[in-house]
Amino acid sequence: MVKTKRTAASGDLTEGVIWKKLLGFFLPILFGMLFQQLYNTADAIIVGQFVGTAALAAVGGSASVIINLVIGFFAGLASGASVVISQCYGAHDDERLSRTAHTIVCFCLIGGAIVSAAAYFLSPWALRLVRNPAETMADSVLYLRIYFAGTIPLMLFNIGSGILRAIGDSQRPLRYLIVCCLSNIALDVVFVVVLRMGVAGVAWATVLAQLMSAVLVMRCLMRADGPEKLRPAELRIDRPALRSTLGIGVSAGIQSAMYSLSNIIIQAAVNDLGTTIVAAWTATGKIDGVFWVTSNAFGIAICSFVGQCYGAGKIERMRKSVRVCFLMALGTAAVMSAGLIGFARPLLRLVTADRQVISLAAQIMRFFVPYYAVWIVIEIVSNTLRGVGDAVRPMLIVTIGVCLMRILWITLVVPHYPGIRCISYSYPVSWTITAIALTVYYFRSGWIRQSEARA
Secondary structure: OOOOOOOOOOOOOOOOOHHHHHHHHHHHHHHHHHHHHHHHHHHHHHHHHHOOHHHHHHHHOHHHHHHHHHHHHHHHHHHHHHHHHHHHHHHOOHHHHHHHHHHHHHHHHHHHHHHHHHHHHHHHHHHHHOOOOHHHHHHHHHHHHHHHOOHHHHHHHHHHHHHHHHOOOOHHHHHHHHHHHHHHHHHHHHHHHHOOOHHHHHHHHHHHHHHHHHHHHHHHHHOOOOOOOOOHHHOOOOHHHHHHHHHHHHHHHHHHHHHHHHHHHHHHHHHOOOHHHHHHHHHHHHHOHHHHHHHHHHHHHHHHHHHHHHHHOOHHHHHHHHHHHHHHHHHHHHHHHHHHHHOHHHHHOOOOOOHHHHHHHHHHHHHHHHHHHHHHHHHHHHHHHHHOOOOHHHHHHHHHHHHHHHHHHHHHHOOOOOOHHHHHOHHHHHHHHHHHHHHHHHHHOOHHHHHHHHO
16 A cells, blocks of 8 residues: 655645634535536526526426436446545555546546437437426427537546545635636627527537536646546556445435436426426526535535545544534525525526516425425435445435435325425425434444444
């Protein structure tokens, strides 16, 4: 095992004051994800304001859910590599870290090419499967085909950022996302407002911005001096590294895919209610996305933090970091919930000028927001367990509690009480069940005792 000394300027999360280290690591992740959300929201704003409500539904409805399904699965696989890399970094096992980084980048190149090709042919079928409204079908197909043409750069940026965060560097991914966001907005204006390219314009703007961010992060890794350095000549699939990565990543990928699958089923039920409600559902998702990226940022932060401490054998520090992160996330959720409830309508006006859509979206948002604190439990506990390498059983709990429960709700309950209100209840019901089950598993599974024995 090759070991190297970490300097004070490195991303070592196993030393220092926990809340300061956690906050310093979390904030760049959050700002980066907010910028990512910003350019996704910019797509919706520009389409909604300059193309129309039908185009907004085409970009943000079924197409968005399908994108989340496919990309989410590969992002889950990449998270497996991040866990392995963070544990290797904490243990100073640089040889294994390097092999894992090269393996996952190679895997993403292959997987991304397959997804791009498959998406071109399967997009119409997938949209029909989720009962995409006929009036938006052509635009939705066009958007999906163009978007998935950029699968490889999207995946390269995500895995490159994951590698940097796993070694404690959340600053550079933030800078690259800022460049990507500003470029995407500028290209949106040129392609949609100036050149009048419609849905195709917003799709190409996203692809080109993602390509720019991928080039930046890959160049950063190829110029690195540490064990994370990428050498194109060494890109190959290392079977032990791939097995370790897939051992965690497949579970995370399945969990993400199941989230998206349940959301597809929910989206299909929403689609049956008409274009106006689809647009309202889409607008809600664009605005309250700020909460989801914040909770996700906390999840990424605690996963890397736990992974490094676990790799270094610092179990007590790991447990303290979980408690600190949970309190930080819960307090943040309370503040954001109050803001979303209080400023629902002004925020929604950024996405659409349609008064009926704004009214419906505000109702939906005010229903969801009070339950967001429950989600924090799921986010922190599941990522803590993933950080120590316990991925399969938490995945099963989340899959059954969140995903299967939503599917059962939509298929068994909604037909008897049709409407957007009943559909919306599928979320807080599934969150509550899952949060309780995960909490029980967290304290009774014995993983803490096993970690202490390992240390």
